[in-house]
């Protein structure tokens with residue numbers, strides 16, 4: 001649904017050049033929620049704004065629903081953009097208009113007749129749970145309600161793609177959860193493809209099917225979230241399940257073990273202890289829901305060096321667990 005092909009973007013300001021996109025390619029399938037995560041300045045906003053051509057990349061190609069957006073101009077580009085909704089961190093609502101007026105705004109711009117507009121707004125407010133607030137002004141709403149207005153407005157033109165620019169960064173954790181639940185429902189019920197940028201790992205954990213990590217204008221890791229969690233050395237795994245720097249005592253082996261879904265119910269620690277008659281020490285870790293799947297990451301310590309523990313390590317790997325050996 002979204003395909004970015006080798007995008008580059010260099011900003012030049014006050015004699016300085018900044019490479020915001022350095023050969024970025026990305027594919028987001030229809031109906032997928034893809035999260036792009038990275039530090040401030042990594043290029044996330046530039047990437048997101050390239051998808052609806054708010055930012056024009058220097059080179060590369062942008063396809064949304066088959067349309068080659070950088071090749072379009074004028075009316076054609078405007079029409080293609082209407083199929084891409086966008087929500088923002090600070091909501092971007094018009095303070096002088098009530099909720100209905102805000103959601104109706106994009107429909108007015110595209111010349112939808114009043115009766116049709118009001119019907120569509122009522123439908124959208126129902127969808128985001130704001131029917132009772134139709135006549136409220138933004139100043140009378142909570143942050144979560146404002147973002148729901150933003151979402152309703154973004155969906156007014158019935159887009160196939162929604163871009164989310166740090167949509168929950170200004171919200172408290174509980175409100176963040178309810179807005180993310182809404183986005184997940186819209187994704188499932190309307191088949192909406194969502195590309196979001198965030199610096200919050202929790203957003204990726206809760207709703208993303210796939211994710212990319214950006215650094216210095218490049219994507220350094222990308223793929224389905226559960227596949228990334230099962231990849232040794234994954235930055236996403238470390239970000240979602242942070243463990244402190246390991247302390248390895250002499251004559252011990254410290255392993256970080258990741259288990260996903262059905263693996264999570266395998267009692268691998270007791271099986272290891274029983275099979276090899278060894279003591280297994282649990283040093284730390286966590287088990288959490290990632291989307292609908294239980295994922296855990298545990299740090300365990302075995303007696304003896306990694307060389308001596310080769311059979312135990314092979315045993316764990318053969319059980320389908322992902323292992324990293326701490327040095």
Ligand SMILES: Nc1ncnc2c1ncn2[C@@H]1O[C@H](COP(=O)(O)OP(=O)(O)OP(=O)(O)O)[C@@H](O)[C@H]1O
Pocket residue numbers: 011012013018019020038039040041042043044045046047199
């Ligand atoms: N209009 C601009 N003019 C000059 N430099 C810019 C412009 N927009 C972005 N940059 C620079 O490009 C780099 C990438 O910025 P971008 O906003 O895409 O990163 P980001 O990952 O979204 O960061 P943040 O999370 O802080 O928004 C940064 O170094 C930024 O300073």
